[in-house]
Amino acid sequence: MTRLFGTxxxxxxxxxxxxxxxxLRLGRAAGHVLGGPGHSVVIGRDTRRSGRMLESALAAGLCSVGMEVRLVGHIPTPGLAYLAKAHDFIAGAVISASHNPAPDNGIKFFDNRAQKLPDATEDRIEALMTGEDTLPRPTEGGIGLVGDARGLVKDYEDFLVSMAPRLEGMRIALDCANGSTYRVAPAVFAHAGAEVLAFFDTPDGLNINAGSGATAPEALQRLVAQNKADAGFAFDGDGDRVIVVDERGRAHNGDFVLALAARHFARHGRLDPMLVVGTVMTNGGLESTLAKDGIALVRTQVGDRYVWEEMERRGAQFGGESSGHVIFREYSATGDGILTALEVLHLARNEGRTLAQLADDMQFWPQVTRNVKAARRREWEQNDAFRAAKKEAEITLGSTGRLLVRPSGTEPVLRITVEARDATLASSTADMLARVAERELV
Known part of the structure; x- marks a missing residue:
């Protein structure tokens, strides 16, 4: 049976x-595993039309096993994680499908340390959802209550303001992806003194991530250039990732942020240990750039939970993914797009250089990703034609590049990423493999 919980x-x-x-069934099982009566859970959501429907069902399930529930409404995922830790909650749950299109949605839990639940805990929850429901059903005073706690979002906003550098004289463009950062992000940057240009900040339940946000930063790139902004930041639908746009309108992903943070700290003798944590998707150019400053790159499988676990294991200060999930271990256990944007501006100010100047000092290898809609994406290793094409591609790339094939854990997509010192070779190799996947795995 396919596992209910994905990455x-x-x-x-x-x-x-x-x-x-x-x-509803998930709420009952999770509520029982997480402690049942006498405990409280905080629930937040992004801006999707289906959010309220799923919020109501999840809350009903939790209350039916005696849990108290507090609803905070629209909040970025890292904000929900922050509240789960900062207040007297046993756990938090966020209803969001992150960067996925509007018809999708998801439910994700955090413990009271602001960390995602371990696989073993998710397995216990899932086991209770199979077969007959024999979980407790308290009555009368044993039933949990649902309360409105939207005011708690201000606590998260205040935390971000406390982390912000002073931004007077700066014009900052924000792409909120019509998602959960649409209120918090503009408010935080305005409190810090910036002139804020907010775009894609009018969610209607159906337009989240549509032609905007961290997965489609092209619109923000144009807007930064047109409005002569000093910097731009494109968040995804739930606000846990960010793409940075410099004053020339060039977009930079999470690898840029990792390089900026690690090199700055290393040069000031404050990077201990001398390593950062990335994933198998992290650009080879980052590895080369860091090596010049004596900094090692440790790779994990894709997923910010795996990055965090490796950071904990090694005591690393920084870790993240190319997609824009970046974790600053001193402040957070999960990726936070708004916090990352503020830290980037902190670092740029301390370096005394603009974002474009800092980017010019880094070298990344051309990297091409093709996302192929493939219902049979998990069968790629068993498909003879695709395996032969992959082997041929690896021979062609030789030591001047690398490729990664990965079935998405959140949508029916096979991700094919090719990296090479030569951009044309990277693109043609990715296109060839994508054609084979479309023929063999759809």
Whole structure:
């Protein structure tokens, strides 16, 4: 049987895969595993139309096993994690499908340390959702209550303001992806003194991530250039990742942020240990750039939870993914797009250089990713034609590049990434493999 929990919680098309009935059952099982009566859970959501429906079902399930529930409404995922740790909650749950399109949604839990639940805990929850429901059903005063706690979002906003550098005289463009940063991000940057230009900040439940945000920063790149902004930041739908846009309108991903932070700290004798944690998707150019300053790159499988676990294991200060999830271990256990943007501006100010000047000092290898819609994406290793094409591609790349094939854990997509010192070779190799996947695995 396919595991219910993927790499980032439970995901699917809302009301088709992720139904209210499933959310109710998930709430009952999670509530029982997380402690039951006498404990409270905080729930937040992004701006999708299906959010309230799933929030109601999840809250009902939690209350039915005696849990108290507090609803904070629209909040970035890292903000929900922050509240789960900062207040008297046993756990937090966020209803979001992150960067996925509007029809999708998801449910993800955090413990009271602001960390995602371990696989073993998710397995216990999932086991209770199979077969007959024999979980407790308290009555009368044993039933949990649902309360409105939207005011708690201000606590997260205040935390971010406390982390912000003074930004007077700076014009900052923000792409909120019509997602959960649409209120918090503009407010935080305005409090810090910046002139804020907010775009894609009018969610209607259907436009989250549509032609905007961290997965489509091209619009923000144009807007930064047109408005002569000093910097731009494109968040994804749930605000846990960010793409940086410099004053020339060039976009920079999480690898740029890792290089900026690690090199700055290393040059000031403050990077201990001398390493950062990335993933198998991290650009080879970052590894080369860091090596010049004596900094090692440690790779994990894709997923910010695996990055965090490796950071904990090694005591690393910084870690993240090319997609824009970046973790500053001193402040957070998960990726936080707004916090990352503020830290980038801190670092640039301390370096006394603009973002474009800092980017010019780094060298990344051309990297091309093709996302192929493939229902049979997990069969790629068993498909003879695709395996032969992959072997041929690896011979062609030789030591001047690398390739990675990875089935998405959150959507029916096979991700094919090719990296090479030569951009044309990277692109043609990725296109060739994508054609084979479309023929063999759809």
């Amino acid at each position: 980032d919680g439970v995901r699917g098309v809302a009301n088709l895969d992720l139904t209210p009935e499933l959310a």
